[in-house]
Amino acid sequence: MKRLVAAVLLGTTLALAGCGERSQQVSYSKGRYAGKPDTPAWAGDEFKHSRADWERAIKARNLRQNEYERTSGRGG
Amino acid sequence: MARMKFICDAERCIECNACVTACKNEHEVPWGVNRRRVVTVNDGRPGEKSMSVACMHCSDAPCMAVCPVDCFYKTEDGVVLHDKDLCIGCGYCFYACPFGAPQFPQTGTFGMRGKMDKCTFCAGGPEENNSDAEFVRYGRNRLAEGKLPLCAEMCSTKALLGGDGDVLADILRERVVVRGKGAEVWGWGTAYGKPEKKTEEPKS
Secondary structure, eight states, X not given: OHXXXXXXXXXXXXXXXXXXOOOOOOOOOTTSOOSOOOOOGGGXXXXXXXXXXXXXXXXXXXXXXXXXXXXXXSOO | OOOEEEEEOTTTOOOOOHHHHHHHHXXXXXXXXXXXXXXXXXXXXXXXXXEEESOOOOTTOHHHHHOTTOOEEEOTTSOEEEOTTTOOOOOHHHHHOTTOOOBOOBOSTTOOBOSOBOOOTTBOOSSSTXXXXXXXXXXXXXXXXXXXXXXXXXXXXXXXXXEEHHHHHHHHHHHHHHHTOOGGGOHHHHHHOSOSSOOOOOOO
């Protein structure tokens, strides 16, 4: 008898679990970004969350676009 | 803090379209979508000028203002990006953008529009940095590798510059002084006033 009750309870639970309905509404706040959060550029393996290192690397490449710096021997 | 911008020096652009090709190749952009293109005015006449155009990552971006599902966001460095999972392909951003930057792949037999695609400043999108999911949807994330957009970095005449707006303004200013004309286009500081946030020098 106990087994029968347990089987019925288990069966009912499983059957009802299939009836669950999840809300498909996106949580929306008007005028604010509603998508997934993004990770900053310095968060990867390359810079290991060091924003200063990342900014230094970007600035170095930025200055390298100035060919006056590259050709005049002023550095860069 | 950098404020990422592009500047195209029309005095130097030779309309080689290498920036367009590099962008398409780097991000494996699908057929029919051009994140960057070269516009020529007075084509074939004296005074012809060319300019490479893509998303300009506006300080006050109209695409962000008109998007009905708010799928746009701006990174701390001023790069305007969007979440393709949220985009409904309505095309409002295309009508709002003064540069024609938003592109829409044709996905169906009857010319149905897909999700919007645009220049990401080689900064990927809201997926894990340099993951397959990010590459498939948004292209390569060069900023996370400490590099600048490929279109600007490989420009042979250095007409197209990309990076921190203040640094670009300095480079352009030096050019203007050397060639002795064009003082009216002295960079972003003149055009847009002070930076949005206080610039912090990285500690050495």
